[in-house]
Amino acid sequence: MKKSKKVIIFSLAYLPRFIGGAEIAVKEITSRISGDDVEFDMITARLDSADPVFERVGNVNVYRVGVSKHNPTSRELAGFPLYLNKVFFPILAFVKAVQLHRKRPFDSIWAMMSYMGFPALFLKFFYPKIRFVLTLQDGDSPEHIIGRKRIKAVSFLYNKIFRTADAIQAISGFLADFARARGARCPVWTIPNGVDTSKFKAQISKLKSDEIRKNFGIRQNDISLVTSSRLVAKNGVEDIIDAMKFLDENIKLMIAGSGELENELKEKTAKLGLSGRVFFAGYVDHDDLPAYLNASDIFIRPSLSEGMGNSFIEAMAAGVPVIATPVGGIPDFLHDGETGIFCEVKNPRSVAEKVNMIITDPELRARLIRNGEKLARDKYNWSDISVQIRSLL
Numbered sequence: 001m002k003k004s005k006k007v008i009i010f011s012l013a014y015l016p017r018f019i020g021g022a023e024i025a026v027k028e029i030t031s032r033i034s035g036d037d038v039e040f041d042m043i044t045a046r047l048d049s050a051d052p053v054f055e056r057v058g059n060v061n062v063y064r065v066g067v068s069k070h071n072p073t074s075r076e077l078a079g080f081p082l083y084l085n086k087v088f089f090p091i092l093a094f095v096k097a098v099q100l101h102r103k104r105p106f107d108s109i110w111a112m113m114s115y116m117g118f119p120a121l122f123l124k125f126f127y128p129k130i131r132f133v134l135t136l137q138d139g140d141s142p143e144h145i146i147g148r149k150r151i152k153a154v155s156f157l158y159n160k161i162f163r164t165a166d167a168i169q170a171i172s173g174f175l176a177d178f179a180r181a182r183g184a185r186c187p188v189w190t191i192p193n194g195v196d197t198s199k200f201k202a203q204i205s206k207l208k209s210d211e212i213r214k215n216f217g218i219r220q221n222d223i224s225l226v227t228s229s230r231l232v233a234k235n236g237v238e239d240i241i242d243a244m245k246f247l248d249e250n251i252k253l254m255i256a257g258s259g260e261l262e263n264e265l266k267e268k269t270a271k272l273g274l275s276g277r278v279f280f281a282g283y284v285d286h287d288d289l290p291a292y293l294n295a296s297d298i299f300i301r302p303s304l305s306e307g308m309g310n311s312f313i314e315a316m317a318a319g320v321p322v323i324a325t326p327v328g329g330i331p332d333f334l335h336d337g338e339t340g341i342f343c344e345v346k347n348p349r350s351v352a353e354k355v356n357m358i359i360t361d362p363e364l365r366a367r368l369i370r371n372g373e374k375l376a377r378d379k380y381n382w383s384d385i386s387v388q389i390r391s392l393l
Contacts, residue, residue, distance in 0.1 A: 004035070007108045007393055008100065008123075009042040010093055010116040012086065015057050017048055019286050020230070021171075021310040022112045022137040025193050030059045032386035038393065041100055043093045043119070045085045047072060063100070065092040074231075074260045087150055090118035097123050106130055108393045113137045114145065117161030124164055133392050134165040136175040137193075140234060141305035141328070159183050167392045171308040172329025191389065192332070193310050194382035200290045200317035201373070209295035216254060216279040218295075223251045223359060226296035226320070228289060228311050231259030236302035236325070238265060242348035244274050247355060252277050256284040256292050293318035298358055302343055302351055306330050312340070313380050316372030321365055323354045333379070337364070339371045 014023055030040050039061075046053060046064030048071060053064050066085040069076060076082055097119060100106075108131040111120040117134050124132045138145055145151065151158050162168070162182040169189050170176035176190045218224050229235040237255060244253055255265070255278065262280070269278045284292060293299065299315035299322045306328035313333065315322050322340035324330050334340040341358065344350035358365050 002036075005038045005107045005393065006104055007038055007040050007110050008097055008106045009040060009060065009110045009112060010097075010119050011042055011044050011112040012089060012116060013047070014042060014044040014062060017051065021139070021193055021308065022135075024286065024310060025135075025137065025171075026060070026112060027058060028194060028196065028382045029386045029389050032383055033059065033390055035059055038390070041104075041106075043096050043100075045089050047077060047082060047085060063096055065089070065096050074258055074262065078260050086115075090115075090122070093119035094122040098126070101127065108133060110393060111135065111161075114158070114161065115151070117165070118157065121157065121161050121164055131393070132164060132166050134161065134168045134179075136168065136170040136179060137307055138175065138178075139305065139307040139309075139328075142178050142181075144234075144305065169389065169392060172332050174329040174332070175307050189388070189392065191385060192329075192380060193308055193313070194380040194385045195310065195313045195317045195376050196382060197317045197377050197380075199287075200293065200314050200376075201319070208291050212254075212291060212295040216252070216281075217276070218252045218254075218279075219250075221250065223248075223298070223355075224296045225251065225253045225298050225300055225355065226256065226292060226315075227253070227299065227301050228256040228284065228292065228314075229259075229301055231255070231257055231261045231265060233261065234304045234306075236304055236346070237261070238268065239302045239346060239348045239351055240300050241265060241269055241272070241274065241278055243351035243355070244277055245272060246349055246352035249277070251355065251359075252279065254279050254281055254292065254296065256281045256289065258283045289314065290318055293320050296320055298323060298355060300324075300343075300351065300355070302345065302347075303327055303330070304345060308332070313376050316340075317376035317380075319369050319373055321358050321368040322372060323351065323358070333375060338367070339375050340368060 041061045043063050045066045046068045049068040067081050109120045111117045111134050159182050162184040165186050168179045169191050171192050176188045179188045299320045302325050308329040312322050324334050325345045326342045336342045341354045343354045
């Protein structure tokens with residue numbers, strides 16, 4: 001009988017509380033790889049004291065380390081003492097990995113995002129025969145990443161992560177170039193994140209989508225814009241709110257997500273007199289997101305930086321036309337006028353102009369929906385992506 005491969009995953013956050021592109025990628029990929037073929041262990045931060053120090057999540061044994069607090073807010077996660085998890089996680093994760101390795105030796109390391117390369121690098125140093133696979137899911141700009149104090153102070157070690165990895169998977173050409181610029185010596189593979197098209201293209205009952213619109217006071221003849229993202233500066237949510245000043249009164253905006261800027265954005269909305277047109281849905285479970293997209297007419301995220309952006313592909317899969325900015329990995333999949341529309345970075349008037357363009361041009365809208373659905377279906381299939389990732393591990 002063939003012996004299963006044992007893989008240790010380093011990820012700063014994970015399900016069920018924390019859901020972003022990287023977390024979804026791990027869940028979707030590991031669920032498609034047989035446990036008889038690969039056994040997955042993960043070390044992640046225990047940010048919420050309600051989360052157990054160990055649990056089985058899907059096909060992954062999840063071990064949590066670090067400082068925690070019960071049901072922390074986004075602001076608390078970014079403040080003292082929970083911020084220390086980010087600073088000390090590489091050391092805590094490395095120590096835990098050594099303990100696990102001594103009991104059940106690992107064949108491969110899988111580090112999710114460049115910062116997780118630190119515990120991977122330490123483990124690789126002491127156990128050089130372990131294969132080290134680095135996945136780049138980073139959404140911040142390269143300047144922001146390497147400018148962080150915790151990275152800047154050990155930049156020589158950060159660059160060594162890229163020189164030491166045995167294989168690097170980047171979710172966009174933009175991040176692949178970033179890896180090479182940091183001195184990567186191994187093959188760098190561009191393999192994007194995917195989307196569960198069956199989930200996002202599933203027929204959502206009109207009753208459910210109508211209920212969502214009704215809950216936010218969006219009438220039948222209103223145009224509903226939607227954005228789904230963490231409420232942080234890089235996602236440009238502030239620019240969408242500012243754009244509402246230049247749009248007709250029957251155009252409404254739903255914001256699905258939470259984050260450190262939530263209170264600030266709510267205050268801005270009230271100050272602009274837009275509380276009757278801009279609605280904050282708060283955290284929306286990923287399983288509920290298709291219904292919000294189905295209740296909407298246009299998806300917008302005018303990002304300042306983006307590694308790739310799963311949310312754009314999810315909107316395309318749901319048949320919602322997309323407005324985005326030409327930054328980071330977005331141009332890999334968004335072709336202006338074909339699979340989406342580009343607006344300018346940090347330009348609310350440009351956002352408003354593109355919204356009106358889609359509203360007033362039915363032929364353009366139909367083309368964007370048709371091409372977006374085809375792109376999501378043909379190129380961003382998790383089953384195909386999982387096969388590619390398995391070959392790297």
